[in-house]
Structure formats: C-alpha cells, structure tokens
Amino acid sequence: xxxxxxxxxxxxxxxxRRILDAAREEFAEHGFKGARIERIAEDARANKQLIxxxxxxxxxxxxxxxxxxxxxxxxxxxxxxxxTTSAGASDARTWARLSVWEMLAAGEGPAPGxxxxxGSILRRVEEVRREQREGLVDESLxxxxxxxxxxxxxxxxxxAPHLVEAATERHPFHDPEIRRRLxxxxxxxxxxxxxxxxx
Numbered sequence: 001x002x003x004x005x006x007x008x009x010x011x012x013x014x015x016x017r018r019i020l021d022a023a024r025e026e027f028a029e030h031g032f033k034g035a036r037i038e039r040i041a042e043d044a045r046a047n048k049q050l051i052x053x054x055x056x057x058x059x060x061x062x063x064x065x066x067x068x069x070x071x072x073x074x075x076x077x078x079x080x081x082x083x084t085t086s087a088g089a090s091d092a093r094t095w096a097r098l099s100v101w102e103m104l105a106a107g108e109g110p111a112p113g114x115x116x117x118x119g120s121i122l123r124r125v126e127e128v129r130r131e132q133r134e135g136l137v138d139e140s141l142x143x144x145x146x147x148x149x150x151x152x153x154x155x156x157x158x159x160a161p162h163l164v165e166a167a168t169e170r171h172p173f174h175d176p177e178i179r180r181r182l183x184x185x186x187x188x189x190x191x192x193x194x195x196x197x198x199x
Contacts, residue, residue, distance in 0.1 A: 018044040019051055024065045028094045031101035032062055067120070069098060096158035121147065138192045146190050153186045 022043035026035045037058060041048045055061040128143040137146060157164055157172030157179050164172045172178045 015044070015046055015050065016054055019046055019054065019061070020064060020068060023061050024069070024094055024098075027062060027065055027101070028097040031104070032058075035062075037061075066098075069094070096155055099155065099159065135192060137190050140193075141190055149189065150186050153182045156182060 019040065022040045023035075026040050026043070030036070035058065037048050037051060040061070041051055044051075051061060055064055124147050125143050128137060128146045131137040132139045132141075132143065137143075161172050164170075164178060168178055170178050
C-alpha cells in the first residue's frame with residue numbers, strides 16, 4: 001500500500017504543477033530567449049528561488065516543459081483531439097506554438113531541450129519498429145519517416161489551419177472529421193501492402 005502523501009508533499013506537487021503550466025504558456029508565447037522567469041513565477045504564484053530549486057535554471061525548466069509536451073504529442077488521442085475545447089486541444093495548439101519558436105531559432109545552434117526531444121523521439125521510433133514486427137506498419141518503411149509523417153499530419157491542423165481549410169473547405173478547429181481523416185490517411189499510407197491479397 002502506497003503511503004499517503006504528506007500535506008507538504010501535496011503542496012510541493014501543486015506548486016510544481018503551477019510552475020510547469022505557467023512555463024509552458026510563457027515559452028509558447030515568447031520563445032526560449034524571450035521567456036522570463038519573473039513572469040513565470042508571478043503567473044505560478046511562486047517565487048523565483050523555488051523555481052531554481054525545483055528545476056535548476058531556465059534551461060532545466062524548458063526541458064521539463066518539453067518532456068511533458070512530447071508525451072502529449074506522442075499520444076494520438078491528444079495530438080488529434082476531437083473536442084477543440086478539451087485540454088488535449090489546448091496542449092496541441094501550445095505544442096504547435098513551441099514548435100514554431102524552434103523553427104524560428106533554426107540555424108542558431110542546437111535548440112534548447114533538443115537532447116530531451118531526441119531521447120523521446122528515439123523511444124517513439126522503437127514503438128514504430130514494434131508495430132512493424134506485429135504487422136501493423138509496413139516493414140519496408142523507414143520507422144523514422146513513419147514517425148515524422150505521423151507528427152506532420154497530427155500537427156498540420158494546428159500549425160496551418162488555413163491551409164487545411166483552403167483544401168477541404170472545413171476549418172480543422174471546428175470539424176473533428178478533418179482531423180480523423182488525416183489520422184486515417186497516415187495509417188493507410190503506412191499500412192502493410194495488400195497487393196498480394198485475394199479480394
């Protein structure tokens with residue numbers, strides 16, 4: 001039986017949660033360089049010293065935010081939420097904004113938190129390889145490319161909603177069927193070939 005968390009432990013967890021939530025919004029709004037610990041502390045109702053104690057520095061806090069966002073992105077249900085008012089949709093939009101900041105920083109050296117992202121991506125690639133062994137994904141496909149295709153299709157409604165609307169005459173924020181079609185299209189493209197099957 002797990003021990004009951006003490007009041008101080010519950011308070012610490014709640015504070016950490018507020019800091020991460022505030023940091024996610026700050027990094028999504030201002031990017032890594034423009035983000036300010038002072039604003040994060042104010043929004044999280046915590047002092048700066050507490051943030052430094054929990055996360056070390058701004059880099060450590062940014063890495064913690066990326067770790068959470070990668071977990072959200074890698075879960076298909078939240079990467080392509082059917083309810084645009086849900087927490088999953090909010091996280092997907094925030095992830096898209098964080099990705100845009102990473103794109104803008106391209107060419108300026110490794111992106112902050114890139115090691116964290118790389119480690120998580122490698123784990124997701126292994127999951128694709130497992131799907132290939134189980135016959136769910138075409139074995140002839142590069143597992144890294146399968147993962148990138150899924151990521152691109154999942155992010156498209158949030159990164160380029162007007163492009164999706166121009167192509168389909170439906171806005172992806174308001175039409176979950178478009179997001180489901182993108183997900184199904186990715187599964188179709190990576191499914192094992194059925195050319196030898198008998199109709």
